[in-house]
Amino acid sequence: MITYYDDRSVQVTSTAVRVDGRTFPLTEISLVWHQRGSRSWRVLAGRGAIGAALAGPLVAAALGIALALWLDRSPTVTIAIVGASVLVGLAVGPVADFLFEHLDRSYARGSRQLELWARWRGHPVRLLRTGDALRFGQIYRAVQRAVERSQPAAARRG
Known part of the structure; x- marks a missing residue:
């Protein structure tokens, strides 16, 4: 198992994303995106x-x-x-x-609230909301890498 990111409340591995005790297996995540809130x-x-x-x-x-x-x-x-x-x-x-x-x-x-979303089991789910832009960027990139590497090569090409 590869760990892409790990802190007190978020862990991103080659098998799942865990946020505040909730686990989202990568095989059930089909899309990842982010949204920015208004300025503080x-x-x-x-x-x-x-x-x-x-x-x-x-x-x-x-x-x-x-x-x-x-x-x-x-x-x-x-x-x-x-x-x-x-x-x-x-x-x-x-x-x-x-x-x-x-x-x-x-x-x-940063000066905005940032949200990390994923399509999990066909439904949009907010995985994370934080105002810490540096931490958010690290987590977002880790989730992207983990999801990309969990998909079969044929699915990535097509």
Whole structure:
């Protein structure tokens, strides 16, 4: 038996697909497809918040420098304001790696609910629904490979 994918709730082997305790023998699956749901505004808002957190200190630094030049104070005051603004801008540095990592994971997970469907015993059955795009892609490809390899060569050609 070949295992194509295996995690806590999904197992795809050369004989069956098991999802949350339900077993679907590959010999009874004739077609596999997927559907995408609507975008999650919560995920998109989270990405926007991360972008604002990255840009906020830089915008504050630029505004501080513009303010220092606009006030036209003594060189000491201007240098102090510009220095403080630069420090505020540099504050984004240590946090940027953390925020970029969260932003990257957000794109890997995706912003839509994804569904994996199969024609099982002649009826459409939803095998899986998840918002994790990376995991979904791995499972979907594993099911495709398993179904393709379970069919006889003559059926694949025709």
